[in-house]
Amino acid sequence: MTKLPVDVERHAREFMEAAKKLQLYFIGLQREDEPTREEMLRKEIYTMEEELKTKSELIKKHERLIDGWRKELKEQLQRHVTELERV
Secondary structure (H helix, E strand, O other): OOOOOOOHHHHHHHHHHHHHHHHHHHHHHHHHHOOOHHHHHHHHHHHHHHHHHHHHHHHHHHHHHHHHHHHHHHHHHHHHHHHHHHO
């Protein structure tokens, strides 16, 4: 039985080429999964707009509460003034 000569260098070269191709393939997949800068900024802007909307609604709610308290205080003041005028 005759042994065939093994070209180790050729096999090593082919292996390294295949490894490089695989590495480039996986790097390409990683880049596809990562959002672009534009996508990240759009998401951040959307998040900020939603937060601004929520905070604006809270401000309006508190302004209504404060207006109600002012009205109650005016009415109380008027009652006290009326009471004092009677005395």
